[in-house]
Amino acid sequence: MVTEWLTWRTAMERALYGEGGFYRRGERPAAHFRTSVHASPRFATAIARLLVDVDTALGHPARLDLVDIGAGSGRLLSNILASLPSGITSRLVPTAVEIAPRPSDIPASVTWRADLPDRITGLAVANEWLDNVPLDVVEHTADGVRTVLVDPSSGSERPGAEPSAEDRDWLDRWWPLREPGDRAEIGHPRCAAWASVVGRLDRGLAIAVDYSHARDSRPPCGTLTGYRDGATVPAVPDGSCDVTAHVALDACTTAGERAGATSTLLTTQRAALLALGLSGARPPLTMAHSDPRGYVAALCRAGEDAELTDPSGLGGFGWLAQTVDIPLPPSLSSLTTP
Template structure:
């Protein structure tokens, strides 16, 4: 038996792991698959970063856990040609890379980054340990659990700070370290983590599995995705400009609105009306406060790029 972190690491990313064999889009639907409006929002954010950086000759666009590269392609398609020509688009993914698709594929982050890093539903797949009654939970490949040793001191300190109550908890420190490594490589620009998340006030155990479009028990046998909500408030690196809000607020600031098109357009231009109506439905799904709109967005900037306009405009922090 292994700790949940080690078991999930092997089940997801080992030689026969879920992400080595499966295409995520075959098992679950993310904001990327809902609408091109999602990629368009990131394109607008990249244009803001580019303007604040003075249009550098090379502008990095990094997609963490890129899957099949759909988000990266969507952002590139939404950019003006003069900006697109300066973009260094890198898809970071552990799975086998698609051939001849025009993207640069990598298994890890570049050493230095100037531009925008997108981590859409990436941190939730950084495996975490589970603790119950003060001891690590061990798990077998069939999902059988047993009590293990006491967590190490750094994990106990994380729990005391970020998970103040409850008999069972998920130790999010590996996500903090992964995000800190990412932000440490960003010389100038913005990094965004968009994920289902919770705050210190709403912590609860969330370990779950996904397969074939539905939830299943989180069994670390390589046949399902294993995920847990992200403590984005803990991930935020101190000392950097930070906005922590909901996807609903973030996308509204980036131009994704769910307003209905004018009715007279149905008469004067029916095709445009139907397209606008479709976009309205997609925007509503992306910003639904009971669904994707409740996702957390952690935005941090470096190198003179400011998030003040976003921080001033959001209605409130993620709850």
């Protein structure tokens, strides 16, 4: 028997971040799904190169912020710190934003906090964070567009009230529903979350990396998905699994510009990582004879780069880069928004 019907936004909030929720109890993403961070430290190497570019654009400030939003296990920050020259690390203030408890193996220099810093001068990274920002779902029914209600214990759904005026405004601009059966995920909470990041930048760069889609290719049935123990499972918001939905990064782009972004790039992870020096190219076979150990190491790097830039996998993720009062880093400025 259903005891409570909730909007998806409320159900996700409770399931992920409420008392005893999936992330509140310290679940780590790597235990449930593969992220770029855990696929290879080469991802952190690319972010480290980006941080060096930002530091140069800022004129090598006395304090340089590096903020990892939705830090999970903290491995991204740890790997970035291991990749940086000492001239930066002596000025760097690394911060992990994460509601789960601090792991014991995080470097002492890392500040661990549950909320965003008030001001940021440097680089803010939101890797697979926005897809876990709770949102509502609507469906085009025979009676018009209705907010979808869910039973948090089973995942069963039923139509509820009409969407709010705010929801309708967002839908009309970013995800119009055309025929009965079409569903949409209302993205304005993600837009607001991203704007809160960009709005905290005094000077610097913010990047969001996530599953994404664009207005001209929204999935008609939505993207709500559950993950547990490395497998895709039904999106049941009972706290037993991660519940996620792809991100309308094009809508977040506009929100970031309204929050003060002075330059913007929306591209793919493949394009961004290739621009930052990853290639996936195999080393020449002759190297196997002249430098066997070097060949094996280069072959491993090539395989890791190939996974991170695979257009049908991690390389197909969206990358949104927005700056405040600095230009886009040279490593990214040659790319164009598709």
